[in-house]
Amino acid sequence: MASPPLVQLQRHRPARPPQVPDRKPPWLKVPAPGGPNYVALKQLMRDHGLHTVCEEAHCPNIGECWEHRAATFMILGDVCTRNCAYCAVAHGTPTGLDEAEPLRLAAAVERMELAHVVITSVEVLIPDFKGSEQALRIVVEAQPDILNHNLETIDRLYRLARPGGRYARALELLGRAKRLDPAMLTKSGIMCGLGEEWDELLGAMRDVRARGVDILTLGQYLRPSRDHLPIARYYTPDEFAELRRLGREMGYRHVEAGPLVRSSYHAWEQVEQATA
DSSP: OOOOOOOOOOOOOOOOOOOOOSSOOGGGOOOOOOOHHHHHHHHHHHHTTOEEHHHHTTOTTHHHHHHSTTOEEEEESSOOOSSOSEEEEEOSSSSOOOTTHHHHHHHHHHHHHHSSSOOSEEEEEOOOGGGOHHHHHHHHHTOOSEEEOOOBSOTTTHHHHSTTOOHHHHHHHHHHHHHHOTTSEEEEEEEEOSSOOHHHHHHHHHHHHTTTOOEEEEEEOOOOSTTSOOOOOOOOHHHHHHHHHHHHHHTOSEEEESTTOOTTTTHHHHHHHHHO
16 A cells, blocks of 8 residues: 655744835825915924924824814923914823923913913823823823823834833823823824734734723824834725724724824814814
């Protein structure tokens, strides 16, 4: 009786993901900023010696947002004093604990509340404060309208994408903020396209919602420089629409999802939708 043929067994290798095209897809192309309000506000920033996250992160929406009558500013270190209907004050780094930083953020909120300016909402974008409850409490007690800490990515990629950060610590901060002030709106954001799987992305969305977060932003990751992680894939507008639908099913008050969405994208409208 002839012996059966030998069969070589090989470990299954998943198919390689499709290569990211060299050029951005058409839905990521936006006109260069340059409207009159944009120019005036940019000059205002320079006159006051202010630095904005919008500029430093090369936000694709800077022309649209700054041209809007209710311009949103992501400001580092200080706040604008006029011409701003919605202002977001940001920390310079996503992680870390400078003992004076929560005091500066709280003082910025209080200055805007006392200043003679037309500001409808004040949002603070905070770091994780290395898990310090006292630092978080200082900011919460200043009573900003919205408290934001961006999760940014999934657990598996967290230390790679956000060195010094911890996925669990970010979630704990969001949950603790809600416990300190249940009436305060809380917000977080995730960048898509860093190499996460669809199910992992949905898992991160559920983790954030489980901490009572009201507003979620989902946008396409765009590599700011060669020192940052490369883009793993581009999500389509239809995929973002599906993420928006699934996020609303999870219980978020508002989900802002799209290729160009960033934390401050249409932030004044996010609040209107969340409080409607």
